Amino acid sequence: MTQTIVSFLVLIVTPFFLVASSPRRSIHKKSQVIPYFLFSLCVSFLLISQQIHKDTPPAICTVQSFNIDILRQYLQLPSRFMNQRNKNKDRTIRIQTGPDLCLRGIASIRDIQDKVQQIQALQSTYGDAKLYNRQWRPLTQTISNNDDNDDITNGILDDCNPGNAWNFSVLQLNTLAQGLSSSDKVATPFTKSVKECDDEGSSSSPNKFVFGGFTSVPHPEITLDFNLRKWRIMEVLLENLTDVIAMEEVDQFHGFFQPILDIVGYDGLFVPKPCSPCIPVGWYSDGCALFWKRGVLELVRQESGSYKYGNQVYKIATMKHFETGCIMVLAVTHLKAGKGIEMEKIRRAQVKELRNHIDRVVSVASKESGGVEMKNIPVVIMGDFNSDPTEDQSCIWGIFSSPSSSSSPSSTSTPSESKSV
Numbered sequence: 001m002t003q004t005i006v007s008f009l010v011l012i013v014t015p016f017f018l019v020a021s022s023p024r025r026s027i028h029k030k031s032q033v034i035p036y037f038l039f040s041l042c043v044s045f046l047l048i049s050q051q052i053h054k055d056t057p058p059a060i061c062t063v064q065s066f067n068i069d070i071l072r073q074y075l076q077l078p079s080r081f082m083n084q085r086n087k088n089k090d091r092t093i094r095i096q097t098g099p100d101l102c103l104r105g106i107a108s109i110r111d112i113q114d115k116v117q118q119i120q121a122l123q124s125t126y127g128d129a130k131l132y133n134r135q136w137r138p139l140t141q142t143i144s145n146n147d148d149n150d151d152i153t154n155g156i157l158d159d160c161n162p163g164n165a166w167n168f169s170v171l172q173l174n175t176l177a178q179g180l181s182s183s184d185k186v187a188t189p190f191t192k193s194v195k196e197c198d199d200e201g202s203s204s205s206p207n208k209f210v211f212g213g214f215t216s217v218p219h220p221e222i223t224l225d226f227n228l229r230k231w232r233i234m235e236v237l238l239e240n241l242t243d244v245i246a247m248e249e250v251d252q253f254h255g256f257f258q259p260i261l262d263i264v265g266y267d268g269l270f271v272p273k274p275c276s277p278c279i280p281v282g283w284y285s286d287g288c289a290l291f292w293k294r295g296v297l298e299l300v301r302q303e304s305g306s307y308k309y310g311n312q313v314y315k316i317a318t319m320k321h322f323e324t325g326c327i328m329v330l331a332v333t334h335l336k337a338g339k340g341i342e343m344e345k346i347r348r349a350q351v352k353e354l355r356n357h358i359d360r361v362v363s364v365a366s367k368e369s370g371g372v373e374m375k376n377i378p379v380v381i382m383g384d385f386n387s388d389p390t391e392d393q394s395c396i397w398g399i400f401s402s403p404s405s406s407s408s409p410s411s412t413s414t415p416s417e418s419k420s421v
Helices: 002-021 030-053 060-075 079-086 109-124 226-240 253-264 341-368
Strands: 170-174 244-250 266-272 287-293 297-306 313-321 327-334 379-384
Touching: 109 226, 109 253, 170 226, 170 379, 226 253, 244 253, 244 327, 244 379, 253 266, 253 287, 266 297, 266 313, 287 297, 287 313, 287 327, 297 341, 313 341, 327 341, 341 379
Parallel strands: 170 244, 327 379
Antiparallel strands: 244 287, 266 287, 297 313, 313 327
C-alpha cells in the first residue's frame, strides 16, 4: 500500500514540477496541465483499486512508461529531457515476424536464379543491368613450419594438426538497408514519424533518406528499389557461395535474407541496431548479419551488443571447423558513420571496445579447446568501418593493435555522445 501512496504523490506532483522547470515557450496555457492532472487522478484511482482488490503490487513501470508519452503529447517538453529514459539503450526495435510473400514458391537455388533473371530482364529495359566486375583476391599469408621448413600459403595454420592448413572464403558487404534507400513514395509497413529516439532530441525529416542520397544514379526508382535490388544481391552471393557472409545495414533478415540463404545452405545470426535510423522513416530496424555454410562451420557460441558510444552494433561468433575440428572466431560490425576527427574518435572507441570483447571470447575458446594458445585461434573481423585506412588516425589500425595498449588512438581521448546514424 505504501508503494501505491508514493506513486499517487509522484503522479500528482510531477506536472507542477515540470511546469516550473520547463522553458516558458514549452507551456503556453495552464489548460495543458489539466489533462495530465486528470489522467494522474484516474491512474491513481486504478492503482489504489488494484491494491484493494488484489494483494499484488501495481504495475508502476508500465504506468511510468505510458506517462512519458502523455507528457510529451500534452506538455511538449524538450525531447532531450524525455530521452533520459533511453540512456540504457532501451529503444525501439522492429523486426519481421516471418518470410516475405515474395519467397512463396522459392524452394531451390534454381528458383532463385530464375527470379534473378526476371529482375535482370526488367531492369535491362531501363539500361545496362549488368553487375559491376569484381575481382576477388585471396589473402596470402605465409607461415613457416619449423619441422620441415615448408611454407603454408593462403591458409590458416592448423594448430590441431601441425603442418597442415585449412582454407575458407569470406564475403563482406553493406546491403544498403531498404529503409535508407527507398523512395518517399513507397508505402512503408509503419507510420513515418520524427526521429523519436534521437540521442540529441532533434527531429529528423522522414524524407532524409530518400534513395539513400543516391539520387544522381540513373533511374534510382528502379536501381535502388529494394524489391528488385535484393535479388541482385542474391546474384552476387550465388556467384561466390563463400563459406562466410557478413552483412551490414540488414533490415530484411527474417523477411528475406535468412529464409532464402537457408535454402542455399547457410545458417545465420542477426543483431538489430537500437534506435535504427530506419525507424522514423517507417521501416524495420537495420543491423548486422553473419551467415556460414552448414557442413563447413558449426556455431559453438555467440554474443552481440551495442557500443557504449553511438548506436552501432556487433556480433561475435565462436565457430568450429568441421574438417579439422579447430576453433575460429568471427565478428561483424558497422562502425559510426560521419567525417571529421570527432567521428573518428567514436570509431576508435568502438574498435577498442570490440577488441576487448573479441579477446575475451578468444580467451574462453582457448580454455575450452584443450589449451590451444590464443594467438593460434584465427580471428576474422568483418564490417563497414566507415574509415579510410590510408589515414594515420584511422580506426582500422586499432583492429590490429592491443586494446589495452596506451598507444591506441582510441585510448587518448573520449568521444562525446553522438546522434544515431
